Amino acid sequence: xxxxxxxxxxxxxxxxxxxxxxxxxxxxxxxxxxxxxxxxxxxxxxxxxxxxxxxxxxxxxxxxxxxxxxxxxxxxxxxxxxxxxxxxxxxxxxxxxxxxxxxxxxxxxxxxxxxxxxxxxxxxxxxxxxxxxxxxxxxxxxxxxxxxxxxxxxxxxxxxxxxxxxxxxxxxxxxxxxxxxxxxxxxxxxxxxxxxxxxxxxxxxxxxxxxxxxxxxxxxxxxxxxxxxxxxxxxxxxxxxxxxxxxxxxxxxxxxxxxxxxx
Amino acid sequence: xxxxxxxxxxxxxxxxxxxxxxxxxxxxxxxxxxxxxxxxxxxxxxxxxxxxxxxxxxxxxxxxxxxxxxxxxxxxxxxxxxxxxxxxxxxxxxxxxxxxxxxxxxxxxxxxxxxxxxxxxxxxxxxxxxxxxxxxxxxxxxxxxxxxxxxxxxxxxxxxxxxxxxxxxxxxxxxxxxxxxxxxxxxxxxxxxxxxxxxxxxxxxxxxxxxxxxxxxxxxxxxxxxxxxxxxxxxxxxxxxxxxxxxxxxxxxxxxxxxxxxxxxxxxxxxxxxxxxxxxxxxxxxxxxxxxxxxxxxxxxxxxxxxxxxxxxxxxxxxxxxxxxxxxxxxxxxxxxxxxxxxxxxxxxxxxxxxxxxxxxxxxxxxxxxxxxxxxxxxxxxxxxxxxxxxxxxxxxxxxxxxxxxxxxxxxxxxxxxxxxxxxxxxxxxxxxxxxxxxxxxxxxxxxxxxxxxxxxxxxxxxxxxxxxxxxxxxxxxxxxxxxxxxxxxxxxxxxxxxxxxxxxxxxxxxxxxxx
Numbered sequence: 096x097x098x099x100x101x102x103x104x105x106x107x108x109x110x111x112x113x114x115x116x117x118x119x120x121x122x123x124x125x126x127x128x129x130x131x132x133x134x135x136x137x138x139x140x141x142x143x144x145x146x147x148x149x150x151x152x153x154x155x156x157x158x159x160x161x162x163x164x165x166x167x168x169x170x171x172x173x174x175x176x177x178x179x180x181x182x183x184x185x186x187x188x189x190x191x192x193x194x195x196x197x198x199x200x201x202x203x204x205x206x207x208x209x210x211x212x213x214x215x216x217x218x219x220x221x222x223x224x225x226x227x228x229x230x231x232x233x234x235x236x237x238x239x240x241x242x243x244x245x246x247x248x249x250x251x252x253x254x255x256x257x258x259x260x261x262x263x264x265x266x267x268x269x270x271x272x273x274x275x276x277x278x279x280x281x282x283x284x285x286x287x288x289x290x291x292x293x294x295x296x297x298x299x300x301x302x303x304x305x306x307x308x309x310x311x312x313x314x315x316x317x318x319x320x321x322x323x324x325x326x327x328x329x330x331x332x333x334x335x336x337x338x339x340x341x342x343x344x345x346x347x348x349x350x351x352x353x354x355x356x357x358x
Numbered sequence: 359x360x361x362x363x364x365x366x367x368x369x370x371x372x373x374x375x376x377x378x379x380x381x382x383x384x385x386x387x388x389x390x391x392x393x394x395x396x397x398x399x400x401x402x403x404x405x406x407x408x409x410x411x412x413x414x415x416x417x418x419x420x421x422x423x424x425x426x427x428x429x430x431x432x433x434x435x436x437x438x439x440x441x442x443x444x445x446x447x448x449x450x451x452x453x454x455x456x457x458x459x460x461x462x463x464x465x466x467x468x469x470x471x472x473x474x475x476x477x478x479x480x481x482x483x484x485x486x487x488x489x490x491x492x493x494x495x496x497x498x499x500x501x502x503x504x505x506x507x508x509x510x511x512x513x514x515x516x517x518x519x520x521x522x523x524x525x526x527x528x529x530x531x532x533x534x535x536x537x538x539x540x541x542x543x544x545x546x547x548x549x550x551x552x553x554x555x556x557x558x559x560x561x562x563x564x565x566x567x568x569x570x571x572x573x574x575x576x577x578x579x580x581x582x583x584x585x586x587x588x589x590x591x592x593x594x595x596x597x598x599x600x601x602x603x604x605x606x607x608x609x610x611x612x613x614x615x616x617x618x619x620x621x622x623x624x625x626x627x628x629x630x631x632x633x634x635x636x637x638x639x640x641x642x643x644x645x646x647x648x649x650x651x652x653x654x655x656x657x658x659x660x661x662x663x664x665x666x667x668x669x670x671x672x673x674x675x676x677x678x679x680x681x682x683x684x685x686x687x688x689x690x691x692x693x694x695x696x697x698x699x700x701x702x703x704x705x706x707x708x709x710x711x712x713x714x715x716x717x718x719x720x721x722x723x724x725x726x727x728x729x730x731x732x733x734x735x736x737x738x739x740x741x742x743x744x745x746x747x748x749x750x751x752x753x754x755x756x757x758x759x760x761x762x763x764x765x766x767x768x769x770x771x772x773x774x775x776x777x778x779x780x781x782x783x784x785x786x787x788x789x790x791x792x793x794x795x796x797x798x799x800x801x802x803x804x805x806x807x808x809x810x811x812x813x814x815x816x817x818x819x820x821x822x823x824x825x826x827x828x829x830x831x832x833x834x835x836x837x838x839x840x841x842x843x844x845x846x847x848x849x850x851x852x853x854x855x856x857x858x859x860x861x862x863x864x865x866x867x868x869x870x871x872x873x874x
Contacts, residue, residue, distance in 0.1 A: 103518070106517045108517075120771075120772060121768075121771040121772070121773075122512075122513045122518065122522060122769065122770065123513055123515070124518070130736070132737075147602060160767070161734075162733075162734025162736075163734035163735045163736070165735070175734055175735065176738075177764075177767060177768070202733055231594070276824060329418075334375060342666065
């Protein structure tokens with residue numbers, strides 16, 4: 096941002112910008128403008144309009160403006176609504192450590208790091224476990240081709256990567272990991288209906304503990320609904336959500352292995 | 359440039375000739391008159407700026423106190439001849455009451471001219487300096503080949519506008535247009551200073567122009583691109599805005615010969631006279647004018663009435679030529695406004711856009727996105743805008759006014775603009791050379807539509823030539839709107855020039871036009 100723009104911003108915002116009360120920005124500071132779209136399971140009648148308004152008022156939207164209301168079929172109505180949000184957030188209360196950007200290494204840096212620190216290849220075993228048949232998550236991270244121009248772990252010279260595919264039972268996954276002497280376990284969960292992924296992920300931790308190898312491996316889960324917080328809660332070393340690439344995962348586990356060696 | 363539509367080129371030339379006759383006839387009328395805003399413009403170009411104690415702009419204070427038919431230059435020149443004061447000093451003295459213009463006796467024409475012409479040359483030099491500065495920027499940064507991405511900002515607060523404009527420029531916008539506050543076109547003065555309150559837009563003031571220009575230059579220097587600035591040279595202060603734009607290096611100006619008459623109910627005599635001087639300034643300052651034909655098809659059927667767009671484009675072109683605007687500065691306008699339920703609507707849009715392209719091969723055409731059929735369905739709106747972008751690219755339009763998904767809802771959010779730029783960049787990059795790859799089927803739907811529009815435009819121009827432009831506007835030929843010759847706003851500001859009337863800038867601008 097140029098000096099001039101900073102000055103302009105000061106004049107334009109005067110004392111209106113308050114980091115303890117950050118609101119959505121439409122075209123004016125603190126206007127709180129947002130758009131929501133949703134479907135209500137009811138007929139497209141004036142009653143539906145009132146229902147939609149009541150709903151967005153409960154969300155904290157003021158002066159709601161229903162800009163679209165149309166029938167999807169006789170018993171469902173779709174809405175697009177704009178309004179001013181009353182809520183705000185205090186960004187001064189967000190802890191630095193939670194917001195620090197994770198800086199991934201490149202593939203070459205990762206290979207170099209492994210050669211220098213471990214003097215051997217790191218063994219990674221990955222699978223989509225349970226009844227889930229989706230492989231795109233694990234493939235994005237592991238396959239040679241990778242995702243969005245980021246090669247997968249199989250491409251890494253200093254990694255020995257085994258992709259076991261989908262619908263792998265937790266028991267088989269654990270046995271295979273022991274056979275391959277895995278350093279790192281990657282578990283992908285894509286389909287997440289009625290929290291079945293949580294049961295499945297919890298079950299894997301229990302099995303690893305029963306075999307006495309939970310502490311000997313880096314255990315990582317990934318998937319569209321996975322968050323860092325959920326992973327920790329379930330007893331994983333890390334969790335990766337959407338837009339993760341192989342470098343992110345590899346950077347995490349090589350550093351983690353190094354940290355454990357130091358201890 | 360391919361002749362993809364197999365147009366009857368002879369008919370194009372004949373239509374042009376008709377438009378030329380219509381414009382020439384009007385020009386004879388125009389030459390006999392001045393207006394209050396033209397006189398205020400002369401004051402501004404001579405360096406007069408600021409307001410009096412009551413907040414009335416000094417150019418207004420001067421012109422309100424003179425006999426307009428003699429021209430402001432006669433009064434200022436006489437006082438300068440007698441006192442040696444600067445125009446601004448005179449204006450301030452008139453503003454505080456220490457000079458009463460009504461008591462001034464005018465000196466001889468020769469003395470007036472000797473006093474004024476050197477000052478007029480100074481004003482013109484200031485404009486030329488801005489023009490050269492723009493050319494230097496474009497040389498340093500290079501200019502874009504493909505469609506220029508044009509987005510609007512309209513918060514009402516110039517400082518907030520700057521934040522939005524900066525964000526859009528960094529996202530990829532090439533032209534930033536600051537939409538004016540609702541109703542400014544009907545104000546018979548230009549507000550003064552930086553403004554932070556507006557309705558549906560931000561007041562066009564010289565200080566607002568200056569602030570935005572500075573911000574865009576800074577963003578452009580960071581980005582290694584020249585970001586063009588656009589505003590509205592229309593309404594009751596058309597030439598004054600042109601002068602302010604020329605003094606603050608605006609690059610693009612909405613500037614239509616007929617728009618104010620039809621859509622703002624400004625008197626037709628006033629508009630026709632004002633458009634000429636405003637366009638002389640725009641031509642001289644290197645500004646690309648944008649004409650407003652897109653508006654014609656917002657109220658009438660866009661398929662049936664498509665030919666009225668071409669008719670008006672041809673007239674706008676001739677009025678622009680008479681004001682000294684070269685083809686490269688003629689942002690002839692048109693729009694994507696067909697009803698989405700029309701079968702083959704996309705083909706008709708292609709036909710009309712390609713027709714404009716082929717009739718004005720060297721003009722930087724301005725293409726407007728859908729507005730009339732945009733609804734609250736923001737998701738559908740994105741697709742309507744995408745089709746518009748595709749026509750833009752296939753037909754090589756130069757200035758692409760990006761559609762906003764929230765067109766029917768509110769003035770754009772920062773995020774609306776960003777989404778529009780992303781979509782346009784995706785389409786333009788994916789279709790980079792499509793125009794070279796596509797030919798239209800001889801005697802296909804597209805060809806037939808374009809040639810029919812041309813034929814109808816020729817017929818309409820023949821009719822206008824016969825009955826005269828003023829009469830045509832009276833009977834409601836354009837956009838279905840009728841305007842009486844002595845109706846509308848601003849007629850009281852139209853004045854027949856007196857015998858010794860003198861506008862020092864006309865000579866300077868005409869000399870430039872003739873390349874002397």
